[in-house]
Amino acid sequence: MDEARAREVLDGAGLTGDARLLALGENAVFALGDLVVKVGRPAPGLVERAAREVGIARWLEAAGVPAVRAAESEPRVVDGHPVTVWHRLGEAVRPAEAADLAGLIRQVHELDPPAADSFVLPPRELLGGVERWLTLAGDAIEPADADYLRERRDAFADVVRTLTPHLPKGPVHGDALPRNVLVTADGPVLVDLETFSSDFREHDLVVMALSKDRYGLDPAAYDSFVRVYGWDVREWDGCAVLRGARETASCAWVAQHAPTNPKALAEFERRVASLRDGDASVRWYPF
Numbered sequence: 001m002d003e004a005r006a007r008e009v010l011d012g013a014g015l016t017g018d019a020r021l022l023a024l025g026e027n028a029v030f031a032l033g034d035l036v037v038k039v040g041r042p043a044p045g046l047v048e049r050a051a052r053e054v055g056i057a058r059w060l061e062a063a064g065v066p067a068v069r070a071a072e073s074e075p076r077v078v079d080g081h082p083v084t085v086w087h088r089l090g091e092a093v094r095p096a097e098a099a100d101l102a103g104l105i106r107q108v109h110e111l112d113p114p115a116a117d118s119f120v121l122p123p124r125e126l127l128g129g130v131e132r133w134l135t136l137a138g139d140a141i142e143p144a145d146a147d148y149l150r151e152r153r154d155a156f157a158d159v160v161r162t163l164t165p166h167l168p169k170g171p172v173h174g175d176a177l178p179r180n181v182l183v184t185a186d187g188p189v190l191v192d193l194e195t196f197s198s199d200f201r202e203h204d205l206v207v208m209a210l211s212k213d214r215y216g217l218d219p220a221a222y223d224s225f226v227r228v229y230g231w232d233v234r235e236w237d238g239c240a241v242l243r244g245a246r247e248t249a250s251c252a253w254v255a256q257h258a259p260t261n262p263k264a265l266a267e268f269e270r271r272v273a274s275l276r277d278g279d280a281s282v283r284w285y286p287f
Contacts, residue, residue, distance in 0.1 A: 001028060001081075002260070006039045012078035013037075015085070026194075026253075035071055036088045042080030043132060050075040050082035053194045055119040057086075060193070065107050067190040089182050089189055096181035098208065098221040100188040102228035104181060108190070109201050111171050124174055124199035126160075126245050127153045130252040137255035140265060145272045149252050152275070156245040163238040167201040167231075176204035177211065179286075205233035206242040214247070214284045247275060254287050263287075 003021055006028030010019055015037055019030040028039040040046045057070040069087045076083040113121055130153045134146045173180070174195030182189050197203075208225050211217040226232045233239050251271045257264035267287050274282035 001039070001041050003028065006030075009039045009078045009081045009083060010037065013076045013083045015083070031088060034088050036068075036086045038082075038084045038086070040082040040084075047075060047077055047080070047082045049194055050084050052119055052122075053196070054084055055114070056121075056193045056196045059114045059118065060108075060190070063111055065111070065190065066104065066187060067193065089191070090184040090186070092182050093185055094183050096178040096183050096188060098178060098217070098225035099228045100183055101176060101178050101181050101208070102225045104188055104190045105173060105176050105204050106229050108171055108173055109167070109204070113171055113198050121171060121196060121198035124172060124195075124197040124203050126174075126203065126242075126249050127157050130249060133252040133256040137252075137258050137268075140258040141255050141268060145269075146255075148272065148276065149248055149255075152244070152248045153252075156241065156248055159241050160245055163200070163241060165200045165202055165238070166233075166236045169199060170201060171196065171198055172201055172204045174203060176207045200238075200242070202233050202236060202238065202242060205229065205231075206239060206246060209234055209239065210243050210246055213243075213280060214282075215286060216283060247271075250284070251275065257287070 003024060006024070007019065010016075010030065015032060017032050019032045019037070021028065022031055022036070023029040026041070030037045030039070038050075040050055051074060054070045054073065054075060057068060058073075060067040061069055068089060070084070071087050072085045076085075130149060134141075134149065137146070173190065173193075174197050175192060180190065180192040182191055208217070208222060212219060212222040251268060254264055254268045254271065258268055264287060267285055270282065271284055274280075274284075
């Protein structure tokens, strides 16, 4: 989905005005006055996921967790595209830090699951998007690379099922990175709620361990995350498995952008080559 198509969907949803594109990735995100609008792809299951994200926002609001607030109770749907509307947060007063994220994730991990009569948090489908992303990549990537990632996906999915968690299972954010925190004048706020699930809480902690190892996160920042959260996931013997699964998903996610972006293709090829070589020291770059 490109910006032009996303703007057509905005018009179809009746959201007219001076919409400013904020981000274009899994969703197209626009600022529209005091609102933020997210336009999703017309893929199976994404309307349901958008509806759940709105429900999660209302659940977090009731629990007092600082998070983005939904402005409408249900997504609008235009030609299969889910469109959700959110209250726009205040301007960031500084970049989010690892310690800010740790405090919010700790609050999330202290929550009980939502009441069954409201909505149900699904398991964390970390590898669930791999096939869709590889399909979107199409001929832009080498078929052998796509097959390699499918094989990794299947292998890790089998091993993940055998893991014994160290922490009690429960609500997790699913993409726990500082980029999903906005520090406003009122403090840190959690954003991007669509990957919320109920599963191993270690999922949220492995993300930051991988950030240190692959994406160049300052070790001191990682240490601050561990200190605020209260436990280092690297002490758990399942850490390498969840890390490998996330690396596989991260490669496939970048692949979807390869048909239209040469930088995405180069990053995809770098990541796949490092996995094939078993070289954990190769630096990956956020995309």
